[in-house]
Amino acid sequence: MCEDCGCSLTDRxxxxxxxxxxxxxxxxxxxxxxxxxxxxxxxxxNDHEAEHNRAHFEREGVLAMNLMSSPGSGKTSLLESLATFxxxxxxxxxxxxxxxxxxxxxxxxxxxxxxFQIQTGSACHLDAFMVHKGLHQMPLxxxxxxxxxxxxxxxxxxxxxxxxxxxxxxxxxxxGDDKIEKYPVMFHKADLVILTKVDLLPHFDFDVAAxxxxxxxxxxxxxxxxxxxxxxAATKRLVDWIEFKRKMRG
Numbered sequence: 519m520c521e522d523c524g525c526s527l528t529d530r531x532x533x534x535x536x537x538x539x540x541x542x543x544x545x546x547x548x549x550x551x552x553x554x555x556x557x558x559x560x561x562x563x564n565d566h567e568a569e570h571n572r573a574h575f576e577r578e579g580v581l582a583m584n585l586m587s588s589p590g591s592g593k594t595s596l597l598e599s600l601a602t603f604x605x606x607x608x609x610x611x612x613x614x615x616x617x618x619x620x621x622x623x624x625x626x627x628x629x630x631x632x633x634f635q636i637q638t639g640s641a642c643h644l645d646a647f648m649v650h651k652g653l654h655q656m657p658l659x660x661x662x663x664x665x666x667x668x669x670x671x672x673x674x675x676x677x678x679x680x681x682x683x684x685x686x687x688x689x690x691x692x693x694g695d696d697k698i699e700k701y702p703v704m705f706h707k708a709d710l711v712i713l714t715k716v717d718l719l720p721h722f723d724f725d726v727a728a729x730x731x732x733x734x735x736x737x738x739x740x741x742x743x744x745x746x747x748x749x750x751a752a753t754k755r756l757v758d759w760i761e762f763k764r765k766m767r768g
């Protein structure tokens with residue numbers, strides 16, 4: 519978790535009133551009024567830029583979706599499956615975020631997808647200013663959907679609005695269903711939770727029903743899908759969900 523970027527202020531938007539989770543600040547920096555004021559100023563500027571990004575996407579008629587998860591949960595694999603899905607009714611591009619390398623963008627470009635890589639260096643998340651630079655590199659006039667693949671991290675990306683319309687959180691079976699209660703803020707922000715690598719369920723102690731119940735205790739109206747790269751029907755359900763959300767926005 520960052521010590522100076524505002525990631526620790528995850529309770530600036532409260533969790534559900536019925537939630538059993540109550541964030542506690544153990545970072546001594548957050549007891550200093552000047553430090554808190556600086557962080558809040560950073561977050562305010564970020565939120566302003568995020569609204570600018572959202573307006574930019576809307577002018578182009580593009581639905582922006584922020585993908586968040588821990589590393590290795592399958593974000594890029596999911597996007598590759600969407601790229602090769604034959605009945606996909608929308609065109610999409612991807613703004614990629616990683617600390618180093620352009621490997622994920624190159625994987626998607628190899629599938630014919632417009633992808634722009636943002637290398638954050640030491641930053642553990644994308645912010646609205648980084649995404650603003652990325653969206654100007656995307657052919658938005660040819661796209662219906664733009665995915666923002668955030669840096670792999672179950673904590674910090676949840677604190678930063680990047681200008682997306684929807685937040686999608688992935689949780690893979692090998693990670694374990696306990697991550698939902700350990701990292702509640704991320705799941706509380708989700709519009710869609712995707713349980714990935716479900717083809718591995720026979721090999722892991724992962725309770726799908728319990729996971730769904732935990733997610734819905736945090737956010738009762740959240741949508742949940744199960745997905746595996748081996749299951750084209752699962753990709754079709756995701757395509758249908760995205761298309762429904764796209765049509766809802768007009």
